[in-house]
Amino acid sequence: MASTAKFWREQASRYNLEGTHCLNCGSFFFPPRVLCPKCRRGGNIEPYKFKGTGVVVTYTTVYQAPRNHNRQTPYTSAIIELEEGPRLLSEVICEPEEISTGMRVRAVFRKIGEEGEKGIIYYGTKFVPA
Numbered sequence: 001m002a003s004t005a006k007f008w009r010e011q012a013s014r015y016n017l018e019g020t021h022c023l024n025c026g027s028f029f030f031p032p033r034v035l036c037p038k039c040r041r042g043g044n045i046e047p048y049k050f051k052g053t054g055v056v057v058t059y060t061t062v063y064q065a066p067r068n069h070n071r072q073t074p075y076t077s078a079i080i081e082l083e084e085g086p087r088l089l090s091e092v093i094c095e096p097e098e099i100s101t102g103m104r105v106r107a108v109f110r111k112i113g114e115e116g117e118k119g120i121i122y123y124g125t126k127f128v129p130a
Contacts, residue, residue: 017107017125019086021048030086052107053130054082061096071113080105080127091126104130 019030023044027036030050036043059078065071076099078092092099093110105127112122 017050017052017082019048019050020045021084028082028084028086030082030088048084050082050084050086050107052082052125054080054105054127056092056099056101056103056105057081057087058101059092059099061099078105078127093126093128098129106130 017030018032019028020032020034021028022036022039023046024039024042025036027038028048028050029036032047034045035041036045057079059076061074061076062071063074065073065075074096076092076094076096077089078099079087080090080092081087092105093108107125108128109123110126112124112126114121
């Protein structure tokens with residue numbers, strides 16, 4: 001188990017908002033791709049670290065979490081369109097009445113969850129109002 005946890009901790013993309021960029025057509029991808037779906041084999045893919053800014057496309061607020069999840073409610077999940085174009089699903093940290101479509105947000109590094117009181121703690125990207 002220790003080697004598995006170390007493997008995940010050492011992946012650079014785990015703690016950064018990283019994807020890929022096709023140098024041929026200019027498309028950006030999140031999560032990362034090894035092949036550009038537009039250019040196919042002619043694509044020239046490179047790693048790309050996103051700026052971490054974007055806008056809320058749509059959102060929902062969860063007031064009752066599933067029983068087996070130890071989550072504080074309410075929390076808001078949103079589809080975020082990054083400045084570079086890709087969209088992703090993430091939690092937005094703000095009061096439910098503060099969020100709106102079109103709201104500018106920025107990425108932050110936060111605790112995502114944990115396995116029990118003495119288990120592994122997971123960290124990752126969430127968003128806050130910009």
